[in-house]
Amino acid sequence: MSVLLLADHDNGALSPATARLVAAASELGAVDILVVAENPADIAAEAAKIAGVHKVITVVAPATAETITNSLENLAQRYRVVTASASSVGKDVIPRLAAKLDIQPVTDVVEILGPNRFVRPIYAGNALETVTDPQATHLLTFRASAFRPAALGNDAPIESSNLSVTSAAKFLAAHRTDSDTPDLATAQIVIGGGVSVGSAEGFQLIEKLGKTLGAAVGATRAAVDAGYAPNDWQIGQTGKIIAPDLYIAIGISGALQHLAGIQGAKKIFAINSDPEAPLVKIADVALIGDLFEIVPQLVAELERLGLKR
Amino acid sequence: MKILVAVKRVVDHNVRIRVRPDVTGVETTGVRMSMNPFCKHAVEAAVQLAEKGDVSEIVVVSIGPKQSNDVILTALAMGAHRGILVETDAALETLTIAKLLAKVVAEEQPDLILLGKQAVDDDSNHVGQMLAALTNRPQATFASEIVVKGAELEVTREVDYGRETIAVPLPAVVTADLRLNTPRNAALPMVMKARSKPLAVRPAAEFGVDLAPRLSIEKISPPAERVPGKKVGSVSDFAAAIASEVNEMEAL
Ligand SMILES: Cc1cc2nc3c(=O)[nH]c(=O)nc-3n(C[C@H](O)[C@H](O)[C@H](O)COP(=O)(O)OP(=O)(O)OC[C@H]3O[C@@H](n4cnc5c(N)ncnc54)[C@H](O)[C@@H]3O)c2cc1C
Numbered sequence A: 001m002s003v004l005l006l007a008d009h010d011n012g013a014l015s016p017a018t019a020r021l022v023a024a025a026s027e028l029g030a031v032d033i034l035v036v037a038e039n040p041a042d043i044a045a046e047a048a049k050i051a052g053v054h055k056v057i058t059v060v061a062p063a064t065a066e067t068i069t070n071s072l073e074n075l076a077q078r079y080r081v082v083t084a085s086a087s088s089v090g091k092d093v094i095p096r097l098a099a100k101l102d103i104q105p106v107t108d109v110v111e112i113l114g115p116n117r118f119v120r121p122i123y124a125g126n127a128l129e130t131v132t133d134p135q136a137t138h139l140l141t142f143r144a145s146a147f148r149p150a151a152l153g154n155d156a157p158i159e160s161s162n163l164s165v166t167s168a169a170k171f172l173a174a175h176r177t178d179s180d181t182p183d184l185a186t187a188q189i190v191i192g193g194g195v196s197v198g199s200a201e202g203f204q205l206i207e208k209l210g211k212t213l214g215a216a217v218g219a220t221r222a223a224v225d226a227g228y229a230p231n232d233w234q235i236g237q238t239g240k241i242i243a244p245d246l247y248i249a250i251g252i253s254g255a256l257q258h259l260a261g262i263q264g265a266k267k268i269f270a271i272n273s274d275p276e277a278p279l280v281k282i283a284d285v286a287l288i289g290d291l292f293e294i295v296p297q298l299v300a301e302l303e304r305l306g307l308k309r
Numbered sequence B: 001m002k003i004l005v006a007v008k009r010v011v012d013h014n015v016r017i018r019v020r021p022d023v024t025g026v027e028t029t030g031v032r033m034s035m036n037p038f039c040k041h042a043v044e045a046a047v048q049l050a051e052k053g054d055v056s057e058i059v060v061v062s063i064g065p066k067q068s069n070d071v072i073l074t075a076l077a078m079g080a081h082r083g084i085l086v087e088t089d090a091a092l093e094t095l096t097i098a099k100l101l102a103k104v105v106a107e108e109q110p111d112l113i114l115l116g117k118q119a120v121d122d123d124s125n126h127v128g129q130m131l132a133a134l135t136n137r138p139q140a141t142f143a144s145e146i147v148v149k150g151a152e153l154e155v156t157r158e159v160d161y162g163r164e165t166i167a168v169p170l171p172a173v174v175t176a177d178l179r180l181n182t183p184r185n186a187a188l189p190m191v192m193k194a195r196s197k198p199l200a201v202r203p204a205a206e207f208g209v210d211l212a213p214r215l216s217i218e219k220i221s222p223p224a225e226r227v228p229g230k231k232v233g234s235v236s237d238f239a240a241a242i243a244s245e246v247n248e249m250e251a252l
């Protein structure tokens, strides 16, 4: 029984979450990876290194919902399980594929209990649904943050498919956030800033702390809506789901929709002027006070402790 | 241009839900219900397109129990013209919802179908993409901007790396993200007027779609609770706590 996994990539590079997805998919069978890209070679070479990958299949096409869905649809009959990350790409294509194949998908899987038993969060993670999927083929998306990465060191064969796929939708432009901070979804340490950070300049303070700790930087929806942080930094029900070892929330109240994104964090630290803020209440360690006073002092103190990562 | 908007009635997003002690589901009796927030953005987008011209009609459709009339009325008060309730008391899977909506699309032949990107109860994020496949239309999901350019839409989408702009020919399916617009609160006269707009109620069974679920839900359980932590009194104590976490990480 084998599993097809769609690889996410951006800017010509394989998504750092892929090794986690391979680990998840491997629990269900031998994993083949599909790469759909205009220039898939480098991406496929990266994917071939992940332990547990049986083979990498490439399709040359601009990656749109339709080209990816059509590629998966063409390959699907060879597999019992077709999977992708619960990322913006996986969310875009797996339901489209599901309707084409007349299969009810199970998405945002955070735990695999058996070959057809899965756990997925609902209601912003305030409840967990355990489902059995009796369908002959399973269509799944995994939350990468819920799984540990597979090792590297493999050298799986790469097969180029001559599928030709088309798309009525046309890609026009990418608007990327220029930032050299680590990938939010897989970072070990994440610093989050809330709307109380007050401005884009204020977020530079948060980024500075991030740099000191080698951490990724995230934000609340309120901070993104206010234009202080880019949309791809949003953590939560409608943003990214993170599971770092350490999350430091700065000036964040802890709304349900934000907490939905951080439930997988091992430790949560909080800086907030309000001792009654929900995030302070669930934090492992909290410091009450004004972030504008605390954060610069904290950066200095961490540097004094020699904690430069 | 004719627009169809699909709206779902869900537990209000401000309600802190409770899992039933017998793990059969989430308590919804006596709980405040309202229109799924993402659907509000979809309705607002339709109304804004109409305000700019060339929209002949906005039809809203909701699938659910009788009480889903409320969210259709909300959409009509926001400016939609006509409503359809596909009535059922059954809990339907997303594929079934998409199939019912596809039947409505076949009858109504809209140029543009707007949906929310996800329903905040099941958090599926499926139906728009499924409906696009079933109606053989291109899709533009997670939209934060929609610009009409003749027989095409230019849609900016919120994606993991930032944003991207794509062009989709009409007819098409678009799902709304939260930054698409700011939904209006309908003024009282509009709310009164909504009651006189046409609203057809049709039993789900009438559409010839198999409503039986494919998946079986074993249980709905509450997530693990976090143990409360401690407050520290100074920046240096806080820094020391961070240092100790980092050391532990590096020891692994
Ligand atoms: C459908 C839906 C989906 C949503 N999805 C998301 C999501 O994915 N992610 C998300 O984050 N939100 C999401 N939200 C929004 C969410 O409900 C909250 O509005 C948001 O998380 C609040 O952001 P905040 O904590 O920055 O702001 P606030 O709630 O305003 O909190 C600000 C905090 O800063 C503290 N503070 C103020 N000044 C200072 C200071 N000088 N120093 C230290 N602390 C200070 C205050 O005590 C307060 O706790 C969603 C909402 C809806 C309806």
Ligand SMILES: Nc1ncnc2c1ncn2[C@@H]1O[C@H](COP(=O)(O)O)[C@@H](O)[C@H]1O
Residues within 6 Å of the ligand: B006, B007, B008, B009, B036, B038, B039, B042, B061, B062, B063, B064, B094, B097, B114, B115, B116, B117, B118, B119, B120, B122, B123, B124, B125, B126, B127, B128
């Ligand atoms: N029962 C329903 N009735 C009408 N529209 C729905 C229903 N369920 C889902 N939708 C639409 O599909 C979107 C995505 O829902 P979901 O795929 O369930 O997360 C919602 O925002 C609605 O626009």
